[in-house]
Amino acid sequence: MMLRTAFHDRVQALNQSNSWYDWKGYTSPSSYEVVEFEYFAIRNATAVFDLCPMTKYLIEGPDSEAYLNRLMTRDISKLKVGRVGYSVWCDDQGQVQDDGTVFHLADTVYRLCSQERCLDWLCWAALGFDVRITDETAAIAALAVQGPTSCATLRAMGFDGIEMLKPFGMRNFPFANSEVMISRTGFTGDLGYEVWTTPDLALPLWDALFEAGRDHLIRAVGSEALNIARIEAGFIQAGVDFVPAEQTIRPGRARSPFELGLGWLVDFDKPHFTGRKALLAEQKNGSRYRFVKLDVEGNKPAEHSFIFNARKQVVGTVTSAAWCPSAKTNIAFASLEMPWGLPEHRLSAEIYYNRELKWTRLMATCRVITDPVFDPERRRMTPAPSC
Structure with a gap:
C-alpha cells in the first residue's frame, strides 16, 4: 500500500x-x-x-564533519552552522552515487537531503567514524x-x-x-x-x-x-539525468561529476574523499562523456531522443527535455560521447511525436548553450523582493 x-x-x-x-x-x-x-x-x-x-537523513556525532568530508566531493568543513550546501558523493571509481543538500543544523549535527534512499551506503561509509545516522524522512x-x-x-x-x-x-x-x-x-x-x-x-x-x-x-x-x-x-535529477552508481547493472552506465557538468563540486585541495584517486585520473586522462544543455529547434520536446552529429552518427542521448515558457526555449539535457558537445559542433535530435494517432519523425537542429536560460536577479537578492 x-x-x-x-x-x-x-x-x-x-x-x-x-x-x-x-x-x-x-x-x-x-x-x-x-x-x-x-x-x-x-x-x-x-x-x-x-x-x-x-529522503532526509540526520547525521550527528563527534565525527560528523569528518565523516561528511570523507563522503562528499566538496569541502564540508567550510559549511558554517545555519548554512546549506549542494554536493555529490561518489563510489571508489569516482561515479556519482547521488547529489543532495547538506544542512548544517548545529555543531556536529547535519541533515542530508537527497533523491535516492541510500541509508545502507551511508552506514557502510560511516565505519570507523563516531556518528549516528537516522532516517528522518x-x-x-x-x-x-x-x-x-x-x-x-x-x-x-x-x-x-x-x-x-x-x-x-x-x-x-x-x-x-x-x-x-x-x-x-x-x-x-x-x-x-x-x-x-x-x-x-x-x-x-x-x-x-x-x-x-x-x-x-x-x-x-x-x-x-x-x-x-x-x-x-539547469538542474539535473538523479534517476533521470544519471543513474546512481549503486543501481547500475551494465558497465559504463554511471557518470562521474565531471561527466555531469559538476566538476566545480570536486575539491582536490581538501583531505581524501571517496573516489578522489579515480577522479584525479579522470582529470588527467579525460572523461568519457560531456553533459550539455541544448537549444532544440522548434517546440517539440526532444524527450529520450538520440543526438546525431553532422555525419549522422549517434553521439549521445537526451536525458531531460521540455519547452520552457519563461525562457521561450526548447531545452534538452544530453549526455554526449567525447569529444562532442562543444558550441561549434553541428548536432541534431531525432524527435518522434504523436498527432492524431500518427507518429511523425522530426530531425531538429540543436545548439549547445553554456549560459543560463533562466536566472532572475530576485533569486539572489537580499532583502528578497516583494516583501
Whole structure:
C-alpha cells in the first residue's frame, strides 16, 4: 500500500485531475489541474510543492564533519552552522552515487537531503567514524514555497525577518506555539524557500500558508510543473539525468561529476574523499562523456531522443527535455560521447511525436548553450523582493 504524506488530506482535496505518481513509496501529485497554470505560479506567484517524500537523513556525532568530508566531493568543513550546501558523493571509481543538500543544523549535527534512499551506503561509509545516522524522512514534513511572491506570502504568515534570509541560509521561526525551520533553498531556480516542520504541525502549516497566500495567487503544484522549472533552471535529477552508481547493472552506465557538468563540486585541495584517486585520473586522462544543455529547434520536446552529429552518427542521448515558457526555449539535457558537445559542433535530435494517432519523425537542429536560460536577479537578492 502506498504511503501518504502529512499533507495528503489537503493535497487530495485540491487534486482535481486525480493525477498521482509513486515517489519512493509515497502517493505524490503529478499535477493538480492544469500543468501550465502550475508552472506559471512558480514563475509569477507563490507555488507550493509537498516535499515529504524527499529522503532526509540526520547525521550527528563527534565525527560528523569528518565523516561528511570523507563522503562528499566538496569541502564540508567550510559549511558554517545555519548554512546549506549542494554536493555529490561518489563510489571508489569516482561515479556519482547521488547529489543532495547538506544542512548544517548545529555543531556536529547535519541533515542530508537527497533523491535516492541510500541509508545502507551511508552506514557502510560511516565505519570507523563516531556518528549516528537516522532516517528522518517520515519524521520531517516539508513544503517548497517558491516563486516571486513566496517571500511576501511567508511574511504575511508572521515570519518577520524572512526577507533578510540569504540564499542557502536557514533559521527557525515561531509558529503555533512551536517552531518551524525555513531555508532559502529550492529546485526551481527562482526566489523560493523550503519550510520544515513535524507531521503534527503539517496541516495547520498548510492552512496558514494558503490563507496568507490568497492575495499572492498561491497555488499547489505537482511534479510535472516542477520538472519544467528545474530544466529551465539547469538542474539535473538523479534517476533521470544519471543513474546512481549503486543501481547500475551494465558497465559504463554511471557518470562521474565531471561527466555531469559538476566538476566545480570536486575539491582536490581538501583531505581524501571517496573516489578522489579515480577522479584525479579522470582529470588527467579525460572523461568519457560531456553533459550539455541544448537549444532544440522548434517546440517539440526532444524527450529520450538520440543526438546525431553532422555525419549522422549517434553521439549521445537526451536525458531531460521540455519547452520552457519563461525562457521561450526548447531545452534538452544530453549526455554526449567525447569529444562532442562543444558550441561549434553541428548536432541534431531525432524527435518522434504523436498527432492524431500518427507518429511523425522530426530531425531538429540543436545548439549547445553554456549560459543560463533562466536566472532572475530576485533569486539572489537580499532583502528578497516583494516583501
